[in-house]
Amino acid sequence: MINPFKLLATLIFISAITLAGCKNDKDEPETPPPSGSGGIDASTTVPGYGILSRLPGIWNGPVASTTALGGYPEWIVDFRPVSAAQVSAKNELDSLNNILMGFFIVKHAGSYKMAFRNGGGFAGSQRIAYAVIDSVSETTNNYFYRFSDFKAGQNRVYTNVLFKDDSLIIHVYTNVYNSLPSAQTHMLWKAKLQDTTSAQAAKTNFSFPQKQLVKDFSSTFDAVTEAIYYNSATDPYNETSQPYLGQTTVNISFDGAHVPDPSKKVFLMITTQPLFSGFTYNPAQLKYRSRYVFLASNDNAFTFNYMHPGNYYLYSLYDANGDGTFSSGDWMSSNLTNTFTLGALGMQGVNTVIDFTIP
Secondary structure (H helix, E strand, O other), rough: EEEEHHHHHOOOOOOOOOOOOOOOOOOOOOOOOOOOOOOOOOOOOOOOOHHHOOOOEEEEEEEEEEEOOOOOEEEEEEEEEEEEEEEEEEEEEOOOOEEEEEEEEEEEEEEEEEEEEEEEOOEEEEEEEEEEEEEEEEEEEEEEEEEEEEEEEEEEEEEEEEEEOOEEEEEEEOOOOOOOOOOOOOOEEEHHHHHHOOHHHHHHHEEEEEEOOOOOOOOOOOOOOEEEEHHHHHHHHHHOOOOOOOEEEEEEEOOOOOOOOOOOOOEEEEEEOEEEEEOOOOOOHHHHHHEEEEEEEEEEEEEEEEEOOEEEEEEEEEEEOOOOOEEOOOOEOOOOOOOEOOOOOEEEEEEEEEEEEOO
């Protein structure tokens, strides 16, 4: 039995826009750009560069939060390279709530360093935040990175990111729109690495990672008091500028024997490996979940945008009895091998027909 509300928790949206907790605070020296060239090469010191090699993969773990949303048993994020010097992941809950995260190399304050972009739609409103690496500590099996607001610094919002063995701990601190004297815990995510195979094609394609400049932020934040934007038109690295990613439109229909109640929900789930072997469901394969969304049952299409290129499996389910679990009496698509391939910057369409009642 698949519980969609457990899967829903995988789509936590980080409204404070930063992450993870630990106390290592050893700063790494910065290398200024070569005189006159403004260039970057393999010998350039880039504080936080090591995070690029550690992020790719599907991560999953529980979230503790002080927000109105509370805690969640799961949050799943599929990080993959989108260029030689950037890792990104897109998630959505429904048509109004989504988030695109990215870690990439920037030029700022006369040197190269890692930056963190985090933002998207929240209840129909836009919010995008940028943070810059300000502390790094990398020791055996313990890799720590801290990102803080480019202009307002740690007092406004910051994110700690810790890798340890196969774990990723991300802790968000915020002063809640300047209503607190200092940033306080907002969200803590303790994730385990589920899979790295889905990211391998992109790593190979880009010979990832490499030291390349993604964005020049030398003067981007000069005229603002904080690096947070509430309008995509003013976003200095907006979603439409992101490289490599494509989009997949799923067209949803029901057969004549299954007439949906518009008050009920449809759940779409996209995985990188199949959940079924023949007609046998294998719950261990849930570790390959990549994208998913909850929709009103009368929505006949949904577009997963800014999606990683690759091979995928699509599953669709309808919660007929409204109990929040897909169990006996609920409906699903009988096509258990509904596969598709999305190319770089590609546009793909795939159909799903909900036509089977779970016995």
